[in-house]
Amino acid sequence: MSLTPAIVFAKTTKPKADTAIIGVFSDKKLSDSAKLTDSVLGGIISHQLSNHKTFKGTDGQTLTIALPAKSSYLRVIVLGLGEKDKLDVNKTETIGGRLLGALNAQGSETAVFLNAEELEVKNFNLLLHLLMGFRLGSYQFDNYKTKPKKDKAEPKLKTLTVLTDDVKGWTKEFSEFEILAQSVFITRDLVNEPPNKLYPETFANFIKKKLTPLGVKVEIFDKAKIEKLGMGLLYAVGQASEHEPRFVVMSWPGTAKKKKGQKPVALVGKGMTYDSGGLSIKPADAMVTMKMDMGGASAVVGAMHMLAKRKCSAPVVAVVPTAENSISDEAYRPDDIITSYSGKTVEVLNTDAEGRLILADALTYVQEKFDPAVIIDLATLTGAILISLGMDYCGVFSNDDALWKKIESSSKNTGEKVWRMPMDENFRREMDSQFADIKNVGNGRFGGSSTAAAFLSEFIDKGRPWAHLDIAGVATIKAAKPTNPKPFASGYGVRLLNDFIKENYE
Ligand code: BES
Ligand code: ZN
Numbered sequence: 001m002s003l004t005p006a007i008v009f010a011k012t013t014k015p016k017a018d019t020a021i022i023g024v025f026s027d028k029k030l031s032d033s034a035k036l037t038d039s040v041l042g043g044i045i046s047h048q049l050s051n052h053k054t055f056k057g058t059d060g061q062t063l064t065i066a067l068p069a070k071s072s073y074l075r076v077i078v079l080g081l082g083e084k085d086k087l088d089v090n091k092t093e094t095i096g097g098r099l100l101g102a103l104n105a106q107g108s109e110t111a112v113f114l115n116a117e118e119l120e121v122k123n124f125n126l127l128l129h130l131l132m133g134f135r136l137g138s139y140q141f142d143n144y145k146t147k148p149k150k151d152k153a154e155p156k157l158k159t160l161t162v163l164t165d166d167v168k169g170w171t172k173e174f175s176e177f178e179i180l181a182q183s184v185f186i187t188r189d190l191v192n193e194p195p196n197k198l199y200p201e202t203f204a205n206f207i208k209k210k211l212t213p214l215g216v217k218v219e220i221f222d223k224a225k226i227e228k229l230g231m232g233l234l235y236a237v238g239q240a241s242e243h244e245p246r247f248v249v250m251s252w253p254g255t256a257k258k259k260k261g262q263k264p265v266a267l268v269g270k271g272m273t274y275d276s277g278g279l280s281i282k283p284a285d286a287m288v289t290m291k292m293d294m295g296g297a298s299a300v301v302g303a304m305h306m307l308a309k310r311k312c313s314a315p316v317v318a319v320v321p322t323a324e325n326s327i328s329d330e331a332y333r334p335d336d337i338i339t340s341y342s343g344k345t346v347e348v349l350n351t352d353a354e355g356r357l358i359l360a361d362a363l364t365y366v367q368e369k370f371d372p373a374v375i376i377d378l379a380t381l382t383g384a385i386l387i388s389l390g391m392d393y394c395g396v397f398s399n400d401d402a403l404w405k406k407i408e409s410s411s412k413n414t415g416e417k418v419w420r421m422p423m424d425e426n427f428r429r430e431m432d433s434q435f436a437d438i439k440n441v442g443n444g445r446f447g448g449s450s451t452a453a454a455f456l457s458e459f460i461d462k463g464r465p466w467a468h469l470d471i472a473g474v475a476t477i478k479a480a481k482p483t484n485p486k487p488f489a490s491g492y493g494v495r496l497l498n499d500f501i502k503e504n505y506e
């Protein structure tokens with residue numbers, strides 16, 4: 001898959017392009033090569049910069065300067081990068097996205113970034129993240145549009161050329177970011193797909209088709225196998241739908257020669273292709289968007305794609321329980337008591353608390369089968385996490401401080417925000433059931449994300465490092481962003497997982 005616009009690195013001093021880009025921090029000082037361009041252009045850039053009343057070089061602000069006839073370019077875009085010490089990965093990627101927006105607004109077809117290599121900050125690679133934001137901002141999802149929109153000009157930009165002396169080095173470094181963006185796009189696509197097209201069977205088949213050629217072993221258990229294995233919870237949640245549940249197991253062996261006893265990292269993703277709430281049905285307004293309830297599974301699939309593509313040295317396994325929470329005369333009910341794969345019994349008091357049920361069977365399976373070094377699950381698990389943290393922060397629950405620190409550090413590296421949430425035995429006690437080993441909801445709405453995490457913790461072996469990421473708030477975005485002009489799916493989690501594995505297990 002090659003992405004448009006192409007991002008290429010080149011050494012040439014006379015690139016063919018309609019638009020030249022020059023980056024400046026908020027001090028508005030021109031870097032050396034920008035000064036050179038300025039003098040070739042007769043000082044037009046410095047003249048504009050010192051006389052312009054509103055261009056302050058703040059992050060993502062752009063100043064477009066039309067050039068006179070016979071100039072090498074039609075225009076120069078000065079890109080504001082804001083205050084040097086205040087830049088972080090997130091802001092930088094937003095600026096990259098804004099740059100793409102500015103180029104498309106000008107109808108630019110070919111652009112050249114003249115001084116990108118001279119723009120540096122202390123803590124991270126500014127250029128790579130700028131380009132990552134640029135790339136993420138090129139995401140589109142028009143699979144179901146039969147006609148292009150009349151009032152919307154199609155983006156024209158075909159190529160961004162970045163000038164550098166080290167073409168080979170940058171090309172190599174950026175190529176990993178390109179696969180990362182592709183992986184994020186896979187996750188976004190999956191979440192954006194409608195539930196009548198993407199349901200457990202088609203989801204599982206997609207995973208197999210996408211990952212098998214990359215060397216990931218993909219096994220799919222169908223409804224009969226799920227029942228035979230005794231995954232009672234996954235079976236129950238999926239039993240009402242004509243789209244039968246699936247259980248998908250992906251394993252990536254890792255390229256490193258196996259150190260004896262090297263345990264894999266395990267990823268688990270909630271894969272509800274639709275969550276109507278079941279018999280505890282959701283109100284109409286709350287049901288819309290519930291095609292996103294497989295956001296955790298999609299992030300895990302995107303991450304596996306990334307790991308396989310970049311030939312991750314560590315072994316990683318991922319499991320995705322996938323089902324549709326629907327209604328029929330066969331639907332599981334509030335009051336049902338179901339035996340889980342672990343053997344523990346669960347009293348269902350609300351069929352809309354279904355994610356924790358399918359995850360419970362998956363968590364048991366992955367531990368029994370793979371004895372992983374660590375488990376990370378991602379799930380659009382609770383509406384309550386939106387109340388606690390809004391749509392920017394993912395809630396992280398972990399039984400292991402060291403693991404939390406690792407996740408926090410990957411969050412800094414990638415800009416995918418996290419916030420640690422409390423686990424406490426009081427939450428677990430609240431889940432005690434009168435009739436079964438555990439019930440699937442707490443006593444009220446308070447602390448709903450923590451009671452959900454407490455439920456999951458019941459299915460984690462003692463001493464096993466585990467983190468549960470409640471991504472109900474972050475899996476989608478409400479309005480377009482420079483790094484995602486097509487709201488709905490965000491693709492959250494792919495970069496966090498990739499960085500987490502790279503930093504700690506390779
Ligand atoms: N899939 C939902 C959680 C959700 C809500 C995701 C909003 C994204 C946006 C989950 O299955 C659910 O319905 N949870 C219930 C739990 C409750 C019944 C204890 C909730 O959050 O209301
Ligand atoms: Zn639900």
Ligand code: ZN
Pocket residue numbers: 272275293352354355380381
């Ligand atoms: Zn759900």
